[in-house]
Amino acid sequence: VHIRLHPNNKGNKRKLLSAHVGDLSSVVVGNSHTSAKQHYKMLVLGGGSGGISMGARMKRMIGAENVAVVEPSEMHYYQPIWTLVGAGAKTAASSGRTTASVMPSGVKWVKSKVQEINPDTSTVRTDDGTELSYEYLIVALGMQLHYEKIKGLPEGFEHPKIGSNYSIQTVEKTWKALQNFKEGNAVFTFPNTPVKCAGAPQKIMYLSDAFLRKTGKREKASIMYNTSLPVLFGIKKYADSLWDIVKRRDLQVNLRQNLIEVRADRQEAVFENLDKPGETKVIEYEMLHVTPPMGPSLVIKGSPLADEAGWLDVNKDTLQHKRYPNVFGIGDCTNLPTAKTGAAVAAQSAILKRTISKVLKNEKPDTRYDGYTSCPLITSYSTVILAEFDYNGEPLETFPFNQAKERRLMYHMKADLMPHLYWHGFLGGLWGGPGPYRKLFHLGMK
Secondary structure, three states, X not given: OOOOOOHHHHHHHHXXXXXXXXXXOEEEEOOEEEEOOEEEEEEEEOOOHHHHHHHHHHHHHHOHHHEEEEOOOOEEEOHHXXXXXXXXXXXXXXXXXXXXXXXXXXXXXXXXXXXXXXOOOOEEEEOOOOEEEEEEEEEOOOXXXXXXXXXXXXXXXXXXXXXXXXXXXXXXXXXXXXXXXXXXXXXXXXXXXXXXXXXXXXXXXXXXXXXXXXOOOHHHEEEEEEEOXXXXXXXXXXXXXXXXXXXXXXXXXXXXXXXXXXXXXOOEEEXXXXXXXXXXXXXXXXXXXXXXXXXXXXXXXXXXXEOOOOOEXXXXXXXXXXOOOXXXXXXXXXXXXXXXXXXXXXXXXXXXXXXXXXXXXXXXXOOOOOOOEEXXXXXXXXXXXXXXXXXXXXXXXXXXXXXXXXXXXHHXXXXXXXXXXXXXXXXXXXXXXXXXXXXXXXXOOO
């Protein structure tokens, strides 16, 4: 940074030059004004689970003063608990904490939105015009929800009987719709796009079924799950168990059905048959849970960092960018061929830390991410099927028993242990998934 000193301000020279460049956005001396770029050794984009946990890990690796996290939101949410909020088992308030309280201490929090990434000049521009430069970049921008791609939304949420567990604004509407249910169709949807936590759209169906049974309304309800997918769940072992539950509880599953319109004033949902394009079906609902279409972060999509579909183009083993070696990615924004879940982010954070530590020493990354991800499929207010699998869609289970069975123990782990682990372990960069425990439980054989 070049600071031009006004002739009358020589006395300020020593004081000014000792200012820390990382915190220097502009310096005004006498009549002269010089803008200075903020530079960081490690710049993290996004203050979700991936960004905060990597911020904490990088702070320990290279010192807090060398790390900055760019995140505009004042609140940070533990989103996996929203399934239980939508079913009345947890409160929305319990899912959130202030971003200030989870930001690693001493790390610079840039409270802005990322507007543009230019990896060729190693710079990032934020929406207030600030330019940040970096030596290394970690992209953790998550994915975007697109309610607006369904005709009639998001304005349809102003009407009753419709909710969505995918946003803090609409999750309590799901619980309200469930409580006010009298008789008719309860409809649950899965969109024709990649989504985060692919089990969540059906978890709320199982919980709603359990709630209606508990309150004596189940006989007056027709419960249906309309999914764009050709399967109920992508991993056969767990899908088989889920089909058993569906049959036993008389739930109707309609495959290859995609929600294209909501007429909230008339309580009608319009579905397109993906196997017969152009063929649509209108279903009246008494309760509707919408899973929105989702897609890559628009900032990544519009940058040289994206693959053809708009996702961050990273090496699936090391999480290092395929074309820019000083760029890394984690979580839902990447094109890693595994399910987008919080558990996947935790496992990735441990691998990415190892990759970066090698790159900083000019060594070749030596640990490989196996695609581990987990989806605790909540099937009632006291049971969970814990699906865990890898890149190949092969079960990669932590416990030495069959996890495709509904278990009460797994429910307590999901509802009580995991949130605690998230706030006190994962966000602090201290939890990298259950890999070491799996080895222990399986006597080193997995």
